Amino acid sequence: MAILIMILGGLSVAAMIVTRFDAMTLELAVLRALGYAKKEIAAWLMWEGFILGFIACIIGGTLDFIFLPFIRIMLGSALPGTDIIDISILQSYPIWLIALFATMLSIVIPLLKLYKQDVHSSLRGL
Numbered sequence: 001m002a003i004l005i006m007i008l009g010g011l012s013v014a015a016m017i018v019t020r021f022d023a024m025t026l027e028l029a030v031l032r033a034l035g036y037a038k039k040e041i042a043a044w045l046m047w048e049g050f051i052l053g054f055i056a057c058i059i060g061g062t063l064d065f066i067f068l069p070f071i072r073i074m075l076g077s078a079l080p081g082t083d084i085i086d087i088s089i090l091q092s093y094p095i096w097l098i099a100l101f102a103t104m105l106s107i108v109i110p111l112l113k114l115y116k117q118d119v120h121s122s123l124r125g126l
Helices: 002-022 025-033 038-078 089-105 108-116 119-124
Strands: none
Touching (some): 002 089, 025 119, 038 089
16 A cells, blocks of 8 residues: 555656646747757756755655654554654655655656757747
8 A cells, every 4th residue: 555655646746747847848948949958958857856856855754753753642552662663764765765766757758858849849839
């Protein structure tokens, strides 16, 4: 169930990023018309994806650190006690790295669109 939730969360992030960069088609065409190379724009898109993923990981880790003790108290005996399983926030780093990687991976679709984009048609609004 946790894997399914993570897959759906990753797809939601990918959909939001694709939608955001799809709405920026005209802006990307203007940057290309101003002389920016595809590599420069691609690096900018990757950097933006990294920043979004990193901030999401920081927020998620902070929420996990703050609210997990309260959730343990509310669920009571439904979860193993801290004497059986004591998990540090640092032990969940693989999940945060996977989330960051998924965010970066979702940039691939806008990058493919960028490389196929006809600047002239995009600027004319076709």
